[in-house]
Amino acid sequence: MSAPSDHQRMEKIVSLCKRRGFIFQSSEIYGGLNGCWDYGPLGVELKRNVKNYWWRVMVHERDDVVGMDGSILMNCAVWKASGHEDTFSDPMVDCRSCKARLRADQIVNKKGEKQCPVCGGKDLTAPRAFNLMFKTYVGATEDESSITYLRPETAQAIFVQFKNILEVSRKKLPFGIAQIGKAFRNEINPRNFTFRSREFEQMELEYFCRAEEGMDLLAYWLKERLKFYQDIGIARDRLHVLDVPEDERAFYSKGTFDIEYEFPFGRQELEGVAYRTDYDLSQHQKASGKSLEYFDEETKQKFIPHVVEPSAGVDRTVLALICEAYSEDEAPDEKGKMETRVVLRFHPRVAPIKCAVFPLLKNKEELVAKAKEIVNLLRPHMNVFYDESGAIGRRYRRQDEIGTPFGVTVDFETLGEKDAVLRDTVTLRDRDSMKQERVKISELIHLLSSRIA
Ligand SMILES: [Zn+2]
Numbered sequence: 001m002s003a004p005s006d007h008q009r010m011e012k013i014v015s016l017c018k019r020r021g022f023i024f025q026s027s028e029i030y031g032g033l034n035g036c037w038d039y040g041p042l043g044v045e046l047k048r049n050v051k052n053y054w055w056r057v058m059v060h061e062r063d064d065v066v067g068m069d070g071s072i073l074m075n076c077a078v079w080k081a082s083g084h085e086d087t088f089s090d091p092m093v094d095c096r097s098c099k100a101r102l103r104a105d106q107i108v109n110k111k112g113e114k115q116c117p118v119c120g121g122k123d124l125t126a127p128r129a130f131n132l133m134f135k136t137y138v139g140a141t142e143d144e145s146s147i148t149y150l151r152p153e154t155a156q157a158i159f160v161q162f163k164n165i166l167e168v169s170r171k172k173l174p175f176g177i178a179q180i181g182k183a184f185r186n187e188i189n190p191r192n193f194t195f196r197s198r199e200f201e202q203m204e205l206e207y208f209c210r211a212e213e214g215m216d217l218l219a220y221w222l223k224e225r226l227k228f229y230q231d232i233g234i235a236r237d238r239l240h241v242l243d244v245p246e247d248e249r250a251f252y253s254k255g256t257f258d259i260e261y262e263f264p265f266g267r268q269e270l271e272g273v274a275y276r277t278d279y280d281l282s283q284h285q286k287a288s289g290k291s292l293e294y295f296d297e298e299t300k301q302k303f304i305p306h307v308v309e310p311s312a313g314v315d316r317t318v319l320a321l322i323c324e325a326y327s328e329d330e331a332p333d334e335k336g337k338m339e340t341r342v343v344l345r346f347h348p349r350v351a352p353i354k355c356a357v358f359p360l361l362k363n364k365e366e367l368v369a370k371a372k373e374i375v376n377l378l379r380p381h382m383n384v385f386y387d388e389s390g391a392i393g394r395r396y397r398r399q400d401e402i403g404t405p406f407g408v409t410v411d412f413e414t415l416g417e418k419d420a421v422l423r424d425t426v427t428l429r430d431r432d433s434m435k436q437e438r439v440k441i442s443e444l445i446h447l448l449s450s451r452i453a
Contacts, residue, residue, distance in 0.1 A: 013323060016401070022039065024038045050350055062176075081287035136150065151182075152185050159281055162206075192265045214275045217275070233349070240260040259272075281307070327342075343403070345431070349452060352403065356407045358386075358409045360412070367415070370414055395407075396429065399431070
């Protein structure tokens with residue numbers, strides 16, 4: 001159980017997310033839709049930055065990985081072969097007293113007697129398998145032959161395109177195929193804000209290799225992925241690695257690590273790094289009758305490659321970043337009185353807005369013109385925000401609360417009115433330390449770019 005302070009912290013985070021436009025309930029004006037969320041103007045930037053950085057380090061900065069973007073609807077045969085149609089389910093129990101539908105592992109066990117956690121009732125059904133895939137029909141007829149599912153994971157598109165991508169990319173083992181995209185699971189009890197949602201996004205890499213390389217690559221990718229989270233600003237000591245015991249792993253997996261994060265609502269999984277052997281490609285080769293083998297030109301051998309899969313949740317990572325960044329400290333207000341300051345201490349790399357630009361006063365034409373000039377100068381290089389309304393201290397606070405790492409203020413020194421030496425310089429304010437430095441406008445792009453890279 002999490003402490004009350006963690007509970008309060010989470011409530012503050014949820015409220016900030018809505019108030020400042022990070023995350024809204026889906027279909028809110030109609031009462032929402034459970035397990036679905038919309039990202040607002042700031043949330044979408046944060047999410048995009050996470051995906052772009054993942055793509056950069058997993059695809060662009062490597063010679064051995066290529067990308068793809070698969071369709072969400074696939075031939076139903078994919079889900080038969082992958083095992084999802086038969087086994088992708090949670091055991092579920094109904095409470096006959098209050099009609100609650102519960103996951104079997106959520107049933108309370110009181111002195112050996114099973115109880116409904118909602119009403120305390122003891123009249124429960126036996127557990128039944130509940131498939132987590134969303135079923136739909138393709139085309140005009142709604143019968144057995146037109147059934148398919150919204151994909152519950154992005155990985156299968158990679159496996160079924162393995163041969164095509166191998167041919168066009170001319171990659172040699174080991175190599176990987178990366179994909180970012182939406183996936184859908186009809187969770188029985190969506191909970192913990194965006195953590196367990198019914199519609200979510202995944203960032204998955206399938207890294208194909210020879211059987212004898214599998215275990216080493218599992219260790220390699222675990223290390224790489226831990227580095228990724230630290231590079232976007234998550235402290236190593238709030239990340240945990242769970243070595244999933246054999247009896248809890250998928251039967252075909254020779255090793256699985258869960259990377260977990262210390263959320264205010266408890267330690268929960270961000271990513272699974274799994275060595276899946278040759279299970280997936282073998283299943284699809286068997287079911288499709290098409291060869292998914294790799295031909296090794298050196299040894300003249302043909303075999304089905306093994307695969308190591310780092311599979312991360314985008315929404316979970318975004319939530320972890322917000323939880324990690326949220327902090328409160330003390331800062332003086334306009335009159336010098338100390339007040340609580342809410343700050344999102346995002347790593348500049350993922351911050352939705354990189355730099356805010358302020359004219360000291362909005363009724364001084366030269367200040368405004370100069371500030372807008374700086375906005376135009378920075379805009380091709382980063383996401384910037386212009387704000388002229390309210391006292392400067394208020395404007396800083398608004399940016400602190402959404403995690404903007406840098407603030408540029410145009411004042412009378414900028415215009416050279418006080419000291420000619422200071423002409424065309426601005427103050428650059430650091431969000432975390434609140435310290436200000438005087439920098440030349442001509443150096444801004446270089447200075448800021450190097451700090452947000
Ligand atoms: Zn009940």
